Amino acid sequence: MSSLILIILFAALGILLGYVAIRFKVEGDPLVDKIDAVLPQTQCGQCNFPGCRPYAQAIANGEADINQCPPGGEAGIAALADLLGVDPKPLNEENGVEKATMVAVIDEETCIGCKLCIQACPVDAILGAPKHMHTVIEAECTGCELCLPPCPVECITMEPVTQTLNLWQWDKPDASPQKKDAP
Amino acid sequence: MKLWRFNGGLPSLAEHKNESVHLPIETAPVPKQLIYPLGQHIGSPAKPLVKVGDKVLRGQKIANAQGAISAPIHAGSSGTVVSIADHLIPHPSGFSAPSITIQTDGQDNSIEFKPQPDFRQLPATELVQLIRDAGLVGLGGAAFPTAVKLNTQNKVTPIDTLILNGAECEPYISCDDRLLKERAHHVVEGIEILLYITGAKRAILAVEDNIPDTFTSIQQAVAQNGNGAICAVQIPTIYPTGGEKQLIQTLTGKEVPSGNIPADIGIVSTNVGTVYAVQQAIIEGKPLTSRIITVTGEGVKKPHNLEVRIGTPINALIDVCQGYTKHADRLIMGGPMMGFALLNDEIPIVKATNCILVASQQEVITEKQAMPCIRCGLCASACPVSLMPQQLYWYSQSDQLEKAEKLNLFDCIECGCCDVVCPSHIPLVQHFRYAKSALKVQKHEKHLSNIARERFEAREKRIAREKAERAERARKKKAALQKKPAKEEIEAAVSRSKAKKTPLEEKD
Numbered sequence: 278m279s280s281l282i283l284i285i286l287f288a289a290l291g292i293l294l295g296y297v298a299i300r301f302k303v304e305g306d307p308l309v310d311k312i313d314a315v316l317p318q319t320q321c322g323q324c325n326f327p328g329c330r331p332y333a334q335a336i337a338n339g340e341a342d343i344n345q346c347p348p349g350g351e352a353g354i355a356a357l358a359d360l361l362g363v364d365p366k367p368l369n370e371e372n373g374v375e376k377a378t379m380v381a382v383i384d385e386e387t388c389i390g391c392k393l394c395i396q397a398c399p400v401d402a403i404l405g406a407p408k409h410m411h412t413v414i415e416a417e418c419t420g421c422e423l424c425l426p427p428c429p430v431e432c433i434t435m436e437p438v439t440q441t442l443n444l445w446q447w448d449k450p451d452a453s454p455q456k457k458d459a460p
Numbered sequence: 461m462k463l464w465r466f467n468g469g470l471p472s473l474a475e476h477k478n479e480s481v482h483l484p485i486e487t488a489p490v491p492k493q494l495i496y497p498l499g500q501h502i503g504s505p506a507k508p509l510v511k512v513g514d515k516v517l518r519g520q521k522i523a524n525a526q527g528a529i530s531a532p533i534h535a536g537s538s539g540t541v542v543s544i545a546d547h548l549i550p551h552p553s554g555f556s557a558p559s560i561t562i563q564t565d566g567q568d569n570s571i572e573f574k575p576q577p578d579f580r581q582l583p584a585t586e587l588v589q590l591i592r593d594a595g596l597v598g599l600g601g602a603a604f605p606t607a608v609k610l611n612t613q614n615k616v617t618p619i620d621t622l623i624l625n626g627a628e629c630e631p632y633i634s635c636d637d638r639l640l641k642e643r644a645h646h647v648v649e650g651i652e653i654l655l656y657i658t659g660a661k662r663a664i665l666a667v668e669d670n671i672p673d674t675f676t677s678i679q680q681a682v683a684q685n686g687n688g689a690i691c692a693v694q695i696p697t698i699y700p701t702g703g704e705k706q707l708i709q710t711l712t713g714k715e716v717p718s719g720n721i722p723a724d725i726g727i728v729s730t731n732v733g734t735v736y737a738v739q740q741a742i743i744e745g746k747p748l749t750s751r752i753i754t755v756t757g758e759g760v761k762k763p764h765n766l767e768v769r770i771g772t773p774i775n776a777l778i779d780v781c782q783g784y785t786k787h788a789d790r791l792i793m794g795g796p797m798m799g800f801a802l803l804n805d806e807i808p809i810v811k812a813t814n815c816i817l818v819a820s821q822q823e824v825i826t827e828k829q830a831m832p833c834i835r836c837g838l839c840a841s842a843c844p845v846s847l848m849p850q851q852l853y854w855y856s857q858s859d860q861l862e863k864a865e866k867l868n869l870f871d872c873i874e875c876g877c878c879d880v881v882c883p884s885h886i887p888l889v890q891h892f893r894y895a896k897s898a899l900k901v902q903k904h905e906k907h908l909s910n911i912a913r914e915r916f917e918a919r920e921k922r923i924a925r926e927k928a929e930r931a932e933r934a935r936k937k938k939a940a941l942q943k944k945p946a947k948e949e950i951e952a953a954v955s956r957s958k959a960k961k962t963p964l965e966e967k968d
Contacts, residue, residue, distance in 0.1 A: 318909035320916045328916055400915040419912045442499070444904055445553040446897040450830075450857075450890040 308337045315356045319348040320399035321421035323373045328399060336361070347373035348420075379435040380418040381425070385410045387432035394424035394433060461664075461693055464713040466706045468842040469698040470877050473797075474631060475670065480756040481634040483764035485642055488780050490537045490564050494771035495808035496522065497549045497559045501597040502604045503529030508560055514541045518570035519747055522560055525592065531605045531811075532595045534747040536769030539564035550793050550807050552800040559808075562771070573745035584657045587742060594741035595748045595811075600625060600702075600731030601794065603812035606738065609728060610657050622660040623711060623722075623729040624651060626667040626678075627695060627702035630795030633815045635752040636732050638765040640667065641674045644681035647732055650739030651690055658728050663690045664711055665732070668697040699797070700875040704729050706844050718871050733814070753809060755781050759788030759818030768809055774816055775805040787820035796823065797876040831884040839878035839888060845871050849878040849888050856895035861902065864895050872896070 312333035319329070324345035326332040335341035336357070343357040344366050351368065358365035368375060383394070383403075390408040395401075402418045405411030413424075413433075424433050499505035506523035516522055516535040523533040539562045547559035579587060592607035612619050624647070628636045640647060651663050665682070667675055678692045695701055695710050705716045708727055716722050722729050730738075733751060740746045749769060756763035761782035768777060774791065778784060792799040793807075794815055809816075817823075839849035847868060855864035869892060878888045 313913070316909075317905075318912040318916065320912060328920075329913070330917075399919065400912050401919050402915070417911065417915060419908075440555075442551065442553065442555055442557065444901050445551075445555065446901055447552070447890070447893040449894045449898075450887050 306334075306337060309333050311360060312336050312357065315349075315353065315360055316346060317348045317353060317419075319419040319421045321348060321419070321423060322399075323347050325372070342366075342369065344369045345372045347375050348378070350375035378438055379420040379422075380415050380438055381413045381420065381422070381433050382415075382436050383411055383413055384432040384434070385412060387430050389430055391429060393427035393429065397423045397427045399423060461691070461711075462713075463693075463695060464710055465696075466698075466701070466709045466844050467846045468877060469700060469706070469844050470842065470880060471696070471698045473699040473880070475697075476631045476756075476796075477634045477637070477670070479632065480754050480763040480765060481637055483762075485638050485752055485765045485767050486780065488766045488768040488772060488777060490566060490568055490769065491772045491776040492564060493542075493773065494536050494539070494562045494564060494769060495547055495559050495773060496533050496535075496562075496771045497547065497557050497808070497810060498523055498533070499557055500533070500549075500603060500770075500810040500812065501531045502602065503527065503531070503608075505558070506530060506533050508544055510541045510544075510560065512541055512544060515539070516541060516562060518568055519573060519749060520571050521593075521595075521747070522562075525595075525605075529605055529608050531597050531607075532593065532747075533560070534595055534749050535562055536749040536771050537562070537564045538567050538569040548803060548807050550802060550810055550813065554803045575745040576742050579653055579742050580656060584659075587653065587657050591738060591741055593747070594737075596734065596737050596741060597748075597811050598731055599733035599737060599751055599811065599814065601798075601812050601814055603810075606730070606734055609723075609730070610654070612658055612723065612728070617724060617726045619658040619660045619723065619728050620662075620726040621712065621728075622651070622654055622658055622663040623708060623727060624663060624665040624732050624735055625702060625704065625707055625729055626665060626732040627707055629668065629697070629699045629702035630797055630815075631699075632756050632817055633754045633795050634756075635754045635765050635814055637667075637671050637674050639736055639752050640732060641671075641677050643736060644677045645684065646739045647678075647735050648681045648685045648687075648690060649743060650735035650737075652685070652687060653738055653742050654728070654730065654735065655687075655689055660728065661689065665690065665692045666695050666707060666711055667692070668701065669694040670697045699877065700844055700873070703844065703873050703875060705873070718868055748811065751809075751811065751813075753777075753813055754815040755818070756815065757788075757792075757818040758820035758823055759784055759790075761785055770809055770811055772809050773806050774802070774809065777809070777816060778805060778818070784818065785820075788818050789821045790819045790824050792817040792819055792824075798874060828885040830886045833884055833886060836883060838881045838883065842877040842881045844875060844877060845873060847872060849892075852895070853886060853888050853891050856891040859898075861895055861899050865899055869895055869899070 313330050316329040316333055324332045326335055332341060336343060344354050346353050347368060354368060355365050388410045390405060390410060392407055394411060395403045395405060399421060400417055400419055402414045403411055403424060404414060422435060504527040507526045508523045510516060510522045517538045518535060520535045521532050522535050525532045541560060542563045543561045546556035549555060549557045576582060588607050588610050591610065596606040597603040598606060626636050626640055655663055665678060675694055682690050682692050700706055701710055708722055708729060709715055714725050716725060737748050750767055751770060752765055752767050754765050755777050760778060763781065766777060766780060791802040791805060793802055793813055794800065796817060799817060833850055833853060835850055837850065843849055852864050852867055852869055872892050874889050874893060876889050882888060
C-alpha cells in the first residue's frame with residue numbers, strides 16, 4: 278500500500294517538475310550574463326576571443342581561464358574568481374599586461390580617410406567617410422588599440438584619459454600598521 | 461523653544477574663535493588681479509561672456525550660468541580681462557581649471573545697480589530670478605546655487621520652516637559671528653525676503669550659545685523689525701551643530717532622510733552669510749562680488765575678519781593681515797576640521813571660501829602614527845550621523861567599497877568627530893574620502909563599460925544583419941538564374957543566331 282502511495286507521489290512530482298521545466302525555462306545563460314557584467318567591455322580581443330561576451334561564454338563553457346583579460350587586471354580576475362568560486366591567479370602574460378586606460382587619438386593632418394580603422398573599431402567609436410578625415414569619439418573609445426595595426430599611415434596614437442575634477446580620487450591612506458586586526 | 465539633541469558630536473572641542481573675533485570687519489583693498497574660476501559652485505561651470513582685452517566694471521556679469529543648476533559670475537572691480545585660461549583652483553586635488561583673470565585699474569568704477577526696496581511688489585518667481593542673476597550660492601561652504609534651493613514651485617511638500625544657520629561650529633571661523641554682530645538688521649531684512657519667497661510660516665535664526673553679545677544684537681534687530689514670524693534661538697555649542705542636517709534636528713527634532721534634502725520635509729535652510737547676500741542682491745541690487753572671510757591662525761600677524769572681493773588671491777589678504785609670522789606652516793582653506801590644504805597662496809578666494817587658516821605646526825592636527833583599530837566603538841558614539849565608522853573603515857581600507865556603501869558611506873559629512881575621538885589615531889575621514897571618490901570612479905567606469913557593451917552588441921547585430929542581407933541578395937540572384945532554365949535560353953539564343961546565319965550563308 279505504502280509503495281503505491283510513493284509511486285503515485287513520485288509520478289505526480291515528476292509531472293510537476295516536467296511542467297515547471299517547460300513553463301519557467303530560462304532564456305539564455307544567466308552565468309554568461311553575470312561573467313559579462315564583470316568584464317571591462319574593452320572589446321580588445323587580447324583574451325583571444327572576439328570580444329568580452331564571447332570570452333564570457335568561453336569561461337562559462339570551461340574553454341577559457343579567468344586570467345586572460347589584461348584590461349580587467351588583478352581586480353577583474355579577483356571579481357571573476359569570486360563569482361565562479363575559484364582561486365584567483367596572476368594574469369596570463371601571454372595575453373598582455375595591465376595598464377592605465379588610454380584613448381585613441383587620430384592625427385587629423387595625417388589621416389588619409391581609408392576607413393580601415395572604422396572597420397576595426399569594436400564599438401563604432403570612429404567617425405569618418407571615405408577620403409575624408411576620421412576622428413575618434415573620445416567618450417565612446419574603450420582604448421582597445423585595435424585601430425592601431427590597420428592604419429596604413431600610423432596616424433593613431435594612444436593618449437592618457439584627461440583627469441577631470443569630478444573623477445579625481447583622494448589618495449588611499451596608508452593602512453599598513455593595521456594589517457593584523459580583524460573585523 | 462524646545463530643542464533636540466543629535467547623536468554624538470564633540471561638546472568640548474577647542475573653539476579658537478578669540479584669535480579673530482574681536483576686531484571689526486575690515487574691507488580689503490582692491491587687489492592687482494582678480495581671478496575667477498568658472499566652476500566655483502555646485503553644478504555646471506559658468507560660460508564666459510567676455511574676451512581677453514575686454515574692459516569690465518564692478519558688478520558686470522563676466523560669465524553666465526549654464527544649465528539649470530549653475531550660477532553666473534560678476535567682476536569685483538573695474539579693469540581689463542587679461543586671460544581666460546587654466547589657473548590653480550582651491551581644491552584638494554591641486555588641479556588647475558579654466559578661470560577669468562582681470563587686471564584691475566584701481567578706479568573701481570561700477571555698473572548702475574537696480575535696487576528693489578519694495579520687494580513685495582514683485583512676484584516670488586521674479587525675485588528668485590534676480591537672486592539667480594546676482595550669482596548667489598550658499599556661502600556656508602557648499603556653494604549650491606541659492607535660486608535652485610529657493611525655487612519651491614515644483615516641490616511637492618510646501619515649505620513650512622525657514623532655518624537661518626548662524627551656528628558656526630567649526631573652530632577658528634568667526635565670519636558669521638562678526639556679520640551678525642555688525643549687520644544684524646541687514647540679515648533680518650534678508651530673512652523677510654526669504655519668508656516672502658518661500659511662503660514659510662516661521663523663520664528660526666540659530667546661533668551657538670558661546671556668542672551672547674552677538675545674540676543680543678540679533679535680538680535687538682529682530683525686535684526692531686517686528687516681524688512675528690522671525691525668532692532667534694541660542695543652541696548648545698556642540699560640534700558639528702552647524703551641519704545642515706544636525707541643525708535641523710536640533711531645532712525641529714526632524715531627521716532629513718538619507719538621500720533627501722531638507723525641502724522634502726518642508727524646510728529650507730540657509731547660511732546667514734547667504735541671507736545677507738540676498739538682502740544685498742534685492743534691496744541694494746548688488747550682485748555677489750564680495751564676502752566676509754576669516755583670516756586666522758598663528759601663521760598671520762593680525763588675524764581678523766575681512767570683507768573681500770571674490771577672486772582676490774590669498775597673498776593679497778595675508779598682506780592686509782600684516783604678513784606671515786615665522787610660525788606659518790600650512791595654508792588651509794576652511795577650518796581645521798573640514799578644510800583642506802592649499803598648494804600656494806596665489807590661489808584665489810572663491811564664493812565658498814569662509815576661512816583661510818594659516819596654521820602653525822602645533823595647530824595642524826599632529827599626524828600621529830595610526831595604530832590598529834581596537835573596535836572600542838568611540839567613533840560610533842561620536843558620529844553625528846549615527847554611522848558605524850569602525851565598520852566603514854574596515855571596508856574602506858580593504859577596498860570592499862560596495863559594502864561600505866551599503867552601510868551608508870555617502871551619508872558621512874566628513875566632520876572629523878571620529879578622527880578626534882579615535883584612541884588609535886586612525887585618519888578615518890581620510891579613508892572615507894578615499895572610499896567615496898573611488899566609488900564614484902567605479903560607478904563612472906561601470907557606466908562607460910555599459911555603453912561599450914551596448915555599442916559592441918549593436919555593432920555585432922549590424923554586422924550580422926548586413927551579412928544576412930548580402931546572403932539574401934546572393935541567394936535571390938541565384939534563384940532568379942535558376943528560375944529561367946539556362947538550357948532553354950541557350951537553345952533559344954543558338955537558334956536565333958542560326959536563323960541569322962543561314963540567310964547569310966545562302967547569300968554566299
